[in-house]
Amino acid sequence: MWRSTGFHPWPIIFIMYVNDLPKCSSFSTKLYADDTYLCLEHSDIKELKPMVNNELIKVDEWMRLNKLSINYAKSMYFLTGKSFNKAEEEKRNFKIHINNVVLHRKTSVKYLGVLLDESLNWTSHVKYLKSKLSFASSMIYKIRNFVPTNALRII
Numbered sequence: 040m041w042r043s044t045g046f047h048p049w050p051i052i053f054i055m056y057v058n059d060l061p062k063c064s065s066f067s068t069k070l071y072a073d074d075t076y077l078c079l080e081h082s083d084i085k086e087l088k089p090m091v092n093n094e095l096i097k098v099d100e101w102m103r104l105n106k107l108s109i110n111y112a113k114s115m116y117f118l119t120g121k122s123f124n125k126a127e128e129e130k131r132n133f134k135i136h137i138n139n140v141v142l143h144r145k146t147s148v149k150y151l152g153v154l155l156d157e158s159l160n161w162t163s164h165v166k167y168l169k170s171k172l173s174f175a176s177s178m179i180y181k182i183r184n185f186v187p188t189n190a191l192r193i194i
Contacts, residue, residue, distance in 0.1 A: 049073075056105070063101040064094040076150060084118070084129045091116075095137040109137065117145045119157050 050072040057075070061068035066077040079094060081087040102109060116135050135142045147156040147163050154164040179194060186194075 057107070060098070060101060064097040065090075066094050066098070071151065080120075082120075084133060088133055088135070091135055095135065099138050111137075111140045111142070115143045115145045115148065117148050117155075117157060119155075119159055 053073050054070055057070060060070070060075070064077075066079050069076040069078075077094075077098065079087065079091050081090060099109070114137070118130055118133065130144075133144070135144075147154055149155075154167045156163040179191060183191060
């Protein structure tokens, strides 16, 4: 019999199940709950493309052997690096595919609550936080006459 204690074992079970994924390829792999982050670096974007696609073949094989599937709709990639900023043509032609599905390239991604962009500066994240804080402060302003002051301080 399963009793709910507020503890959910599924992320831990998932991590235990996929803990050998990093051993199947040369990707630097980060696992967090049910999110997986794969990273591969190279100074030349032209050499990086075949490296990534070859490593993704290994990951796809590992997934199939372990009876798992990839959610292609949620899978994406982004390129970052100072040398890549000048290589716009190569970035446009950079296509990553896994199991004959081309992954979507993003110019910014949210990873563990932090918004990262291709230039790795804080502009996107600060703009994101500013909009969230602006919304929250406007909500507090609207309820200020209906909620006690000590409750507003807690909020």
